[in-house]
Amino acid sequence: MNKSYGWAGKLLRVNLTAGKITTEPTSKYKDFIGGMGIGYKVIFDEVPAGTKAFDEANKIVFAVGPLTGSGAPSSSRTNITSLFPSNPYNAVGDSHMGGNFAAQLKYAGYDAIIIEGKSNRPVWLKIDNDKVTLEDASKVWGKGIKDTTAQLASVMGKDSSIAAIGQAGENMVNLSVIMNGLSHSAGGHGGILGSKMLKAIGVRGNRAVNIAGKGRELLKLNNYMMKDLIGANNQHVVPSTPQPWAEFSHKGSRWTAREGLTWGAAEGGPIETGIAAAGDVNRVGYRTMKATFDLGPSAEKYTVRMGGCQSCPIRCMSQLRIPKLEEYGLSPYVANSCMGYFSPQRVMFKGNKDIEEKGDGKMFAAAIGASLADDYGVWCNYGLLGTDLKHGYESGIFKKVLPADEYNSIPWNLLEEKDPAFLIDFYRRIAFKEGELAHLGDGAYWVAKRWDFGDDYWNNVKYGLWSKLGFPKHHSNETNGQVGSLISCMFNRDAQSHTLVNLVGSGLPIEIQKEVVAEIVGSPDGIDPQLNYTPMNEYKARLAKWAIIKNCLHDSLTLCNWMWPMTVSPHKSRNYRGDLALESKFMTVVTGENYTEQSLDLAAERIFTLHRALTVKNMNTVDMRNEHDGMTDWVFDKDPDIKAFTPGTDKMDREDMQVALTMFYKEMGWDEKTGAPTRATLERLGLGDVANQLAKLNLLPA
Amino acid sequence: MKRILEHIKNSSKVGELVSKSELLKGSLEIEAPEIEKLLAEILSSEESSDIKELIGMTDSFYYSTDYMSDAYAEVIFKLKDENIEKTISDYVRKESKIYPRPTALEVFKLNPFKKNDQELEEISKRIEASDEFKDIQKVLASNGAVYLYSDIHMTKGHARGLCEWVEVGQFENP
Numbered sequence: 087m088n089k090s091y092g093w094a095g096k097l098l099r100v101n102l103t104a105g106k107i108t109t110e111p112t113s114k115y116k117d118f119i120g121g122m123g124i125g126y127k128v129i130f131d132e133v134p135a136g137t138k139a140f141d142e143a144n145k146i147v148f149a150v151g152p153l154t155g156s157g158a159p160s161s162s163r164t165n166i167t168s169l170f171p172s173n174p175y176n177a178v179g180d181s182h183m184g185g186n187f188a189a190q191l192k193y194a195g196y197d198a199i200i201i202e203g204k205s206n207r208p209v210w211l212k213i214d215n216d217k218v219t220l221e222d223a224s225k226v227w228g229k230g231i232k233d234t235t236a237q238l239a240s241v242m243g244k245d246s247s248i249a250a251i252g253q254a255g256e257n258m259v260n261l262s263v264i265m266n267g268l269s270h271s272a273g274g275h276g277g278i279l280g281s282k283m284l285k286a287i288g289v290r291g292n293r294a295v296n297i298a299g300k301g302r303e304l305l306k307l308n309n310y311m312m313k314d315l316i317g318a319n320n321q322h323v324v325p326s327t328p329q330p331w332a333e334f335s336h337k338g339s340r341w342t343a344r345e346g347l348t349w350g351a352a353e354g355g356p357i358e359t360g361i362a363a364a365g366d367v368n369r370v371g372y373r374t375m376k377a378t379f380d381l382g383p384s385a386e387k388y389t390v391r392m393g394g395c396q397s398c399p400i401r402c403m404s405q406l407r408i409p410k411l412e413e414y415g416l417s418p419y420v421a422n423s424c425m426g427y428f429s430p431q432r433v434m435f436k437g438n439k440d441i442e443e444k445g446d447g448k449m450f451a452a453a454i455g456a457s458l459a460d461d462y463g464v465w466c467n468y469g470l471l472g473t474d475l476k477h478g479y480e481s482g483i484f485k486k487v488l489p490a491d492e493y494n495s496i497p498w499n500l501l502e503e504k505d506p507a508f509l510i511d512f513y514r515r516i517a518f519k520e521g522e523l524a525h526l527g528d529g530a531y532w533v534a535k536r537w538d539f540g541d542d543y544w545n546n547v548k549y550g551l552w553s554k555l556g557f558p559k560h561h562s563n564e565t566n567g568q569v570g571s572l573i574s575c576m577f578n579r580d581a582q583s584h585t586l587v588n589l590v591g592s593g594l595p596i597e598i599q600k601e602v603v604a605e606i607v608g609s610p611d612g613i614d615p616q617l618n619y620t621p622m623n624e625y626k627a628r629l630a631k632w633a634i635i636k637n638c639l640h641d642s643l644t645l646c647n648w649m650w651p652m653t654v655s656p657h658k659s660r661n662y663r664g665d666l667a668l669e670s671k672f673m674t675v676v677t678g679e680n681y682t683e684q685s686l687d688l689a690a691e692r693i694f695t696l697h698r699a700l701t702v703k704n705m706n707t708v709d710m711r712n713e714h715d716g717m718t719d720w721v722f723d724k725d726p727d728i729k730a731f732t733p734g735t736d737k738m739d740r741e742d743m744q745v746a747l748t749m750f751y752k753e754m755g756w757d758e759k760t761g762a763p764t765r766a767t768l769e770r771l772g773l774g775d776v777a778n779q780l781a782k783l784n785l786l787p788a
Numbered sequence: 789m790k791r792i793l794e795h796i797k798n799s800s801k802v803g804e805l806v807s808k809s810e811l812l813k814g815s816l817e818i819e820a821p822e823i824e825k826l827l828a829e830i831l832s833s834e835e836s837s838d839i840k841e842l843i844g845m846t847d848s849f850y851y852s853t854d855y856m857s858d859a860y861a862e863v864i865f866k867l868k869d870e871n872i873e874k875t876i877s878d879y880v881r882k883e884s885k886i887y888p889r890p891t892a893l894e895v896f897k898l899n900p901f902k903k904n905d906q907e908l909e910e911i912s913k914r915i916e917a918s919d920e921f922k923d924i925q926k927v928l929a930s931n932g933a934v935y936l937y938s939d940i941h942m943t944k945g946h947a948r949g950l951c952e953w954v955e956v957g958q959f960e961n962p
Contacts, residue, residue, distance in 0.1 A: 327895070327898050327899070328860060328863070328895065328898060328899060328900065329803075329860070329899070330800065330801070330802070330803035330855065330856045330857070330860050331855060331856065331857060331860075332857055332859075332860065333857040333858065333859045333860075334859065336887075336889075337892050337895070337954050338953075338954045338958055344898075345899070380959075380962075424962040425962060428959060428960075428962055469960070550960065550961070559961060560961065561961060562961075564953060564957060564961065591958075595886040595887050596886070596887060596888065597886065615887075615888055616889075616950060616953070617946055617949040617950055617953070618888075618946055658857070728945065732945065733942070733943045733945055733946035733949075734943060734944075734945030734946040734947070734948060734949035734950075735945070735949060736949070
C-alpha cells in the first residue's frame with residue numbers, strides 16, 4: 087500500500103447490529119477533504135430519506151481531517167455528523183469537539199469512524215491502534231461522563247482519549263453531548279450514541295501522521311503563523327487594554343493578558359499573564375485569560391491555568407480549582423469556556439447570590455452548572471435551555487402544563503433566592519427525563535409545540551430565537567447585518583461559523599477591516615461599521631459565502647474555526663494583513679500535493695452545497711427560502727422607534743433580507759427562487775450523483 | 789550613542805518616553821552639548837530609524853517604534869504635555885472616529901492613564917463643564933458601565949448600541 091501523507095488512509099466502519107468492524111480506504115472521500123465533508127457524504131449516501139435521528143437506520147460519523155495530528159496549530163477538532171434530533175425535521179447537523187480525541191484517532195491510523203446499526207446491550211468501542219473491539223459497557227452504563235472517562239481511561243491508559251456520553255445521552259435527551267477530556271463537548275448528538283447503546287469511544291494511537299514536506303518546511307510554516315499571524319482566542323489581534331506595543335486596543339478583545347492579571351491558583355504561586363506582545367512566540371499561550379473574561383474578576387484567584395486542545399497555542403479553556411464546590415457535592419476542579427459557563431447563568435435567570443465574596447455569584451453558578459451539565463452530558467442548545475425554562479416559568483405556562491405534584495417538587499425557592507443549588511435539581515431532571523419539565527431537553531421547537539409557546543416566545547428580542555426550526559442566534563444580525571443573518575439561516579442548528587465574527591471582533595478600526603474585505607470580495611462595501619448597517623449589496627452576499635465556505639473548510643481539514651482563518655494579523659508591519667492561503671500552504675507541505683486557496687475553497691463549496699442538498703433531502707422540499715431560511719420577527723421588529731439602517735440598531739428589513747437571500751443563492755449558484763441547489767451547480771461541483779438522487783426524489787428545482 | 793539608544797528602547801519596552809530634559813540633566817552621565825549632537829545623529833540615521841521624536845511645549849520626548857506604538861506614545865506625550873481633560877477628550881474623539889466606538893470610562897483607570905474613581909469623577913465634571921469638550925458625551929450600558937463618545941463622530945443611539953454590545957451582548961452570543 088502506498089504511504090499516505092496527511093490522511094491516515096483508512097476509516098473504520100462499526101456495525102453495532104452485527105458487531106462487525108471493518109476498514110475501508112479514505113480515498114473515495116478525498117474530494118470532500120475530511121471531517122465535515124466525509125460526514126455529509128456518508129449521511130447523504132447511506133441514510134435513507136425519511137430516517138429519524140434515533141432510528142437504527144441513522145448513522146453517526148466521527149471524522150477528522152488531513153491536518154489533524156500533523157502539528158499544524160489549532161488542528162485537533164473532531165467533527166461529528168448525524169441527523170440532529172432537536173431539529174423538527176431531524177435534518178443533518180454537525181457537532182464539534184476539541185481536546186485530544188481527534189489527534190489520537192489519527193495516531194491510531196484512522197480518518198473517521200462510521201457508526202451504524204444498534205447494539206442490543208451497552209457497549210463501548212475500544213480503538214487501540216489496529217486492535218479495535220466492542221467491549222461490554224454495563225459497568226459504566228448509568229454513570230456520568232466523569233466516572234465513565236476515569237474507568238475507561240484506567241483500562242486504556244492515561245495516554246488515551248475517551249469520548250463518552252452521560253445519562254442524558256443514554257436517555258436519548260435531544261439536547262445531549264458527546265464529550266472528551268471531561269470538558270470538550272460536542273452538543274446535540276449524545277442521544278444518537280444512546281439510541282445505539284454505545285456509551286463511549288476510547289482511542290489510543292502511537293503512530294505518526296506522515297508529513298510529505300522536507301526538512302523544516304512544516305516547522306517554518308508553524309513559526310510563521312506563530313510569529314507573524316496568530317493573535318488571541320477568536321483571532322482577536324489587539325489587546326483588551328492599551329499596551330505600549332499596540333497601536334490599537336479593544337475592550338471586547340479576548341487578548342486579555344495584561345500586567346497584574348494572574349492565574350491566581352497556579353501551582354507554585356500566581357503566574358502573571360503580563361504583556362504578551364505580538365511576535366513574542368513564547369507568550370502566545372498567556373494572551374487569552376478567558377477565566378476572568380467569561381466569569382468576572384472573582385475567577386482570577388481560582389484559576390490554576392488556561393488549558394486547551396492538542397496542538398493549539400491558544401489556551402481558551404479556564405481550568406479552575408474552587409474548593410467550595412465540594413459543599414455542593416462536586417469536584418473542586420472544573421474546566422470550560424464560553425457557552426459551557428454562560429449556559430448555567432441563563433438557567434439562573436433570576437440572578438446569582440454572592441457565595442464567598444461580593445460579586446462571585448455568577449462565577450459559582452457557572453462553575454456548578456458546568457460541572458453538572460458536563461457530567462450528565464446535557465447540552466444547552468446554545469443557551470436556549472435556560473431561556474425556555476425562563477419562559478415557561480415566568481409566563482405561568484409551567485403551572486398549567488406540569489402536574490401539581492411535580493411543579494411543587496421543583497425547588498423554585500432556590501431559583502428565586504438566586505441559590506446555585508437550584509442547578510443540582512434542574513440538570514438531574516433533564517438528564518434522567520424526570521417528569522414533564524424534562525421536556526426542556528427536547529429542544530426549543532419541540533417544547534414550544536408541546537407547551538404552546540406563542541409569539542411572545544418566538545418573537546422575543548431578549549430570547550434571541552433565530553429560526554422557527556428551534557435554534558438561536560449565534561453571531562447573526564449584530565455581526566455585519568445581512569451577512570451574519572445569511573450565515574445564521576443556512577444550517578440546521580445554530581450557525582457555528584466564526585470566520586466573519588472573528589474579523590468583525592478583531593479590534594481593528596473599520597477602515598482596515600474594509601480594506602481587508604475589499605481584498606476578499608472586491609469592494610469595501612461588503613462590510614459596514616458595527617451597528618451602522620446599509621442595505622444589501624452583492625459584496626455582502628460574497629462575504630457571506632466566503633465566511634461559510636471557510637467554516638466548512640476548517641471543519642473538514644479539521645482546523646478550529648474559532649481561530650482560523652488567519653484573516654488579519656496583530657502586526658502593523660504587515661498592515662494587519664493575515665494570510666488566507668495559509669491552509670493551502672499547510673496542506674501542500676503535509677500532503678505533498680499542490681493545494682491553493684482557490685482549490686480548497688472549491689472543495690469547501692462542494693461540501694457546503696452537499697449540506698444544502700442533504701437538507702433538501704431531509705426536509706423533503708426544495709422550498710428552502712420559505713421552509714428553511716426564514717427568521718423570527720424580532721429581527722425585523724426590534725427597536726420599534728427607529729428604522730432599519732439607522733446607526734445604533736441591528737434590526738433588519740424584511741424586503742431587504744429577501745433581496746439578501748436572492749443574492750446569496752445567486753452567489754452559490756442555487757435556484758434563486760427556492761434556494762435549492764440546481765443540477766448544473768451540483769454537476770459543476772462534481773456532485774452529479776447527488777443531483778441524480780435528488781432527481782429521483784423529485785427534489786431538484788424546476 | 790549606543791547608551792542613549794539602549795535607554796530609549798528599554799524605556800519604550802516598559803511604556804515610558806525619554807525626555808530631553810532628563811538627558812540634559814545628565815541621567816546618562818553624558819555632557820549636555822554632546823546629548824544634543826547625539827540626538828540629532830540618532831534622528832537622522834537610517835540605522836536608528838525606529839527612534840521618533842515628539843516635540844512638546846517645554847520639552848522633547850523620544851521612543852522606539854520597535855517597542856512602542858505611535859498611538860501609545862501619543863497618549864503618554866499628551867499626558868506630559870497637555871491637561872488630562874484634553875488628553876482624555878482627544879482619546880475619546882479618536883476612538884469615536886476610527887473604530888468607531890464609545891470609550892469605556894474604566895479604560896482611564898489603566899495604563900497609561902492610571903486615574904482612580906474619584907479623579908475620574910472630577911475629570912468628567914470638568915469635561916462636562918467646558919465648552920472645549922462639549923462634543924464629549926456620556927452613555928450608559930444596561931449593566932451601568934459608563935462610556936464616553938464624541939457626537940462629532942457618532943450619534944447617541946450608535947454609541948449606546950455599541951457599548952451595550954461590548955458590556956452585555958457579546959456574552960449572550962459568545
